[in-house]
Every structure is written in C-alpha cells, then in structure tokens.
Amino acid sequence: MTNIDWKKVEEWDNKYILRTFATQDEYQTVPIESTEGDYLIMPDGTRLLDLFNQLYCVNTGQKNKKINDAIKDALDRYGFVWDAYTSDYKAKAAKLIMEDILGEESWPGKIRFVSTGSEANETALFIARLFKNRPNVITREHAYHGWTRGASSLTRVKGTRSGITETDPNTEQRHVPGQQDGVVAVAPSPNCLRCPLSHKYGSCHDETGELACVTYTRRMIENQGPEQVAAMVTEITQGAGSIHPPKEYIPQIRKMTKELDILWIVDEVLTGFGRTGEWFNYQHYGVEPDIVTMAKGLSSSTIPAGAVVVNKEIAEFMDQFRWETVSTYSGHPIAMAAVCANIEYMIEENLVAKAKETGKYFKKRLLELQDKHPTVGPVNGAGVLWMVELVKDAKNTPFIKLDRNTTHEADPSTFPINIINAKALEKGVLIGGFVPNTLRIGTSLDISKEDIDKAIDALDYALDHLDKLAEQKQKTLV
Numbered sequence: 001m002t003n004i005d006w007k008k009v010e011e012w013d014n015k016y017i018l019r020t021f022a023t024q025d026e027y028q029t030v031p032i033e034s035t036e037g038d039y040l041i042m043p044d045g046t047r048l049l050d051l052f053n054q055l056y057c058v059n060t061g062q063k064n065k066k067i068n069d070a071i072k073d074a075l076d077r078y079g080f081v082w083d084a085y086t087s088d089y090k091a092k093a094a095k096l097i098m099e100d101i102l103g104e105e106s107w108p109g110k111i112r113f114v115s116t117g118s119e120a121n122e123t124a125l126f127i128a129r130l131f132k133n134r135p136n137v138i139t140r141e142h143a144y145h146g147w148t149r150g151a152s153s154l155t156r157v158k159g160t161r162s163g164i165t166e167t168d169p170n171t172e173q174r175h176v177p178g179q180q181d182g183v184v185a186v187a188p189s190p191n192c193l194r195c196p197l198s199h200k201y202g203s204c205h206d207e208t209g210e211l212a213c214v215t216y217t218r219r220m221i222e223n224q225g226p227e228q229v230a231a232m233v234t235e236i237t238q239g240a241g242s243i244h245p246p247k248e249y250i251p252q253i254r255k256m257t258k259e260l261d262i263l264w265i266v267d268e269v270l271t272g273f274g275r276t277g278e279w280f281n282y283q284h285y286g287v288e289p290d291i292v293t294m295a296k297g298l299s300s301s302t303i304p305a306g307a308v309v310v311n312k313e314i315a316e317f318m319d320q321f322r323w324e325t326v327s328t329y330s331g332h333p334i335a336m337a338a339v340c341a342n343i344e345y346m347i348e349e350n351l352v353a354k355a356k357e358t359g360k361y362f363k364k365r366l367l368e369l370q371d372k373h374p375t376v377g378p379v380n381g382a383g384v385l386w387m388v389e390l391v392k393d394a395k396n397t398p399f400i401k402l403d404r405n406t407t408h409e410a411d412p413s414t415f416p417i418n419i420i421n422a423k424a425l426e427k428g429v430l431i432g433g434f435v436p437n438t439l440r441i442g443t444s445l446d447i448s449k450e451d452i453d454k455a456i457d458a459l460d461y462a463l464d465h466l467d468k469l470a471e472q473k474q475k476t477l478v
C-alpha cells in the first residue's frame with residue numbers, strides 16, 4: 001500500500017475542488033487508492049466490484065498491462081507533439097480503426113482524433129453543418145451527447161444539462177442561460193415502456209409497420225424543411241437516458257434520414273468498442289452511418305481519447321479545404337499509444353465475441369431476478385451494457401413519477417437506484433444508474449462469470465429490500 005496521507009487527501013479534496021451532483025454539505029469523499037480489472041481498491045484494502053465500469057468506459061479492464069506497458073514505452077519517446085505532426089502511434093491508431101475494425105464496411109472515409117466524447121460530437125456537428133451547409137440538427141428526448149456548447153445543445157437528459165439545483169425542491173433551479181438555444185429540434189425517444197401509444201394500443205406501428213416515434217420524427221423534420229436540417233444525432237442505445245430501442249427503430253431511422261437527405265450521426269461514445277457485443281452498436285442492425293463519434297472504450301480510459309469517423313463523401317469534401325479548427329491534444333502520441341494497445345488487446349483476446357457471449361449470461365441471470373422480484377420490470381441490453389427498470393407494480397409504474405425528466409432538486413435518497421446502490425454496497429458491489437428508476441449495468445468486456453454471479457447475488461439482496469419497501473409503500477418511495 002502506498003504511504004499516502006489520506007486524511008490530507010480528504011482535507012484538500014473537500015477544501016478546494018468544485019462539486020458536481022452534490023452540494024458541498026452533501027458531498028462524501030470516496031477515496032480510491034488503486035484499481036484492477038473490474039475492481040476499485042480503497043485505502044483500507046476494501047475491494048469494490050464496479051458495475052458502473054466507471055462511466056462505462058474501462059472496456060478492457062482497469063490497469064490493463066498491455067495498455068500500461070505501451071504508455072510507458074511511449075513515454076520513453078514522447079512528451080507531446082500537436083496535430084500538425086505525425087507520430088507512428090496516431091497513424092497506426094487510424095489504421096487499426098479504419099482497416100482492422102471497419103475494413104469490411106464501405107462507408108468509412110477518414111478519422112479525426114480529439115480528447116473526449118463531447119469534443120467528438122462537437123467536431124461531428126461542425127463537419128455535418130459544413131458539409132450540408134445547413135444549420136439545424138435533430139436530437140431526441142433523453143439524449144446525452146456531452147457538456148460542451150454544441151454537444152450540450154443535443155443533450156436532453158434533464159439532470160445532465162449542467163444546470164444547478166438546490167436541495168429544496170421548492171427553490172429555483174437554474175439552467176445555463178442560452179445553452180438550449182441553437183437550431184436543435186427534439187424528436188421522441190424510442191422509450192416504448194413509457195410510450196402512451198404502446199400503453200393504450202399495445203403497439204404503435206402504423207399500417208406500413210413504421211413506429212409512431214419514427215413517423216413523428218419524420219413529420220418534425222418535414223415541418224422544419226429537410227433543406228434546413230444537416231443531421232440527426234442518435235445513440236443507438238441511449239446510455240445516460242438508459243433506453244434500448246425496439247429492433248425495428250434504427251433501420252427505420254436510417255431509412256428516413258436517407259429519404260430526407262439528412263446525415264445520420266451515430267454517437268458510439270458509450271456503446272462503442274465491444275460494449276454491446278459488436279465493435280459498434282449500429283452493427284447489430286445492418287445499417288451504415290454517415291458519421292460515427294467515439295471515446296471512452298476507444299482507449300479504455302487510462303488516457304482520454306475521442307474520435308470522429310466520417311464517410312467517404314464527407315472525407316473527399318473536407319479534403320478540398322483548409323479546415324480552420326484545432327484541438328491541442330488531438331492525436332496526442334501517448335493517448336494514441338494507449339488506443340493502439342487497447343485495440344490490439346481487444347483483437348488478440350477476441351473480446352468483442354467474449355462480450356457477446358457474456359451478454360447471454362447477463363441476460364439469463366437478470367431474467368432470473370425479474371422472475372423473483374416484483375420490483376424488477378423490463379430488462380434490456382446486450383453484451384456488457386444492461387438496463388433494469390425498477391417498478392412499483394406489475395403495470396410497470398415508476399417509483400419516481402417524472403422518471404427520466406427528474407432533476408437533482410428531488411431527494412436522491414428516494415430514488416430506487418440509490419436505495420439499491422446503498423444495499424448492494426453492503427456486499428462490496430457498486431451498482432446504480434443515472435435516471436432514478438433504471439439500473440444501468442456496465443462492466444469490462446472480459447468480466448468473469450464469478451464476478452457476474454457476485455454482482456447478481458448483491459443485486460438480489462438489494463432487491464429483497466426494495467421489494468419490502470415497495471410492499472410497505474413507505475413514504476420514501478412516494
């Protein structure tokens with residue numbers, strides 16, 4: 001154990017660092033001394049099995065030896081060169097993505113590296129608007145695409161729009177003035193569980209089989225005038241929003257964007273690099289995007305990295321111009337060394353196929369919990385990304401009525417995800433979510449069956465407690 005004065009660490013942390021998602025008074029320091037595989041290790045040696053996978057971004061496991069060794073080797077050669085210069089690492093990272101991963105697909109043209117997912121989505125928005133020379137963009141309810149200006153104009157998970165709330169629900173909340181400006185229209189999310197049509201009619205397909213949310217999206221774009229719309233931006237599975245779409249949704253959205261001649265930007269920041277059992281989540285649906293953004297699993301987060309891949313037509317267009325944009329750390333050689341090692345490790349260990357197999361085991365174990373616990377509603381997901389709806393009753397009534405439109409002025413101790421989190425922590429398992437009624441589970445691609453069983457046992461223990469609370473209809477679960 002390293003000889004760190006953790007009392008001093010806690011003092012400095014409390015005294016100097018701006019908080020998020022908690023007031024200073026609410027804030028609790030959670031010291032992590034080191035990490036390993038799917039575990040976080042606290043200074044006293046407590047090992048926490050992390051089903052958040054941090055922010056669903058440590059795909060090849062914490063402290064991956066191949067990645068760490070690659071970073072050490074790169075540090076023997078580099079400090080830093082900016083994007084105007086070429087390192088072997090940046091060129092090889094591009095080759096691995098464009099040939100080794102995407103080589104069998106006809107659409108990819110070129111790639112640009114940045115440092116985060118928000119920057120990847122900012123870059124995609126610039127490129128789409130430049131290429132189509134149109135201002136408008138379509139996002140969706142419950143979308144999360146980042147916190148920076150353009151990316152946050154797409155973000156609609158209400159509790160992640162960088163606003164501030166006090167702890168008293170009757171006080172003022174404040175969203176960043178002007179942040180939601182900008183020519184962004186909001187289409188419905190394919191959230192069938194909460195769709196009024198599915199509730200009333202059991203399904204929402206029209207006579208052609210088109211989903212109502214797709215029909216409504218089309219009408220929105222037609223109302224704006226497709227000639228004003230540069231692109232529609234979608235996560236295939238909404239991560240922060242915790243929504244896995246019905247299987248026909250993505251192919252119908254892709255067909256619609258082609259018919260209306262608008263670009264389709266797929267945000268694979270959270271779902272990319274094997275998380276759902278394919279290299280990229282869109283590949284489950286037999287469709288090809290125009291632009292894909294990525295981060296998190298791109299490097300598995302030991303060092304931050306993001307990227308944007310554009311189709312051939314856009315690449316040829318961009319190549320004709322002097323593009324006046326710069327991001328200091330774009331293609332950072334040490335980050336690119338981590339990207340190369342991460343991808344090579346995934347290929348050598350066949351981790352994408354492993355995640356697909358692991359997904360079958362996750363589904364089996366989660367459905368066992370659904371059979372046993374009345375508070376477990378629909379279970380959706382794939383690979384090592386799963387959403388578990390927590391419900392009051394057999395009608396799937398949410399505990400927190402505002403559901404995905406809840407912000408943080410509500411008392412977080414009433415959120416079922418936090419009740420589960422506190423009970424599972426008693427078993428050394430970190431599990432929770434972001435929207436109040438939905439657990440979101442994420443792990444490394446090569447999590448062991450033993451650790452999945454440990455997670456399920458802890459979740460089973462926590463759900464027993466939630467079942468009792470729901471049964472007693474206690475005040476805390478209004």
Ligand SMILES: Cc1ncc(COP(=O)(O)O)c(/C=N/[C@H](C)c2ccccc2)c1O
Pocket residue numbers: 055056115116117118119121144145146147160235239240267268269270271295296434
């Ligand atoms: C689909 C998607 N696109 C872009 C970004 C922005 O990437 P960044 O942070 O700029 O590197 C993110 C980040 N996820 C955040 C951290 C998250 C995840 C789960 C719950 C709540 C929030 C993302 O999920």
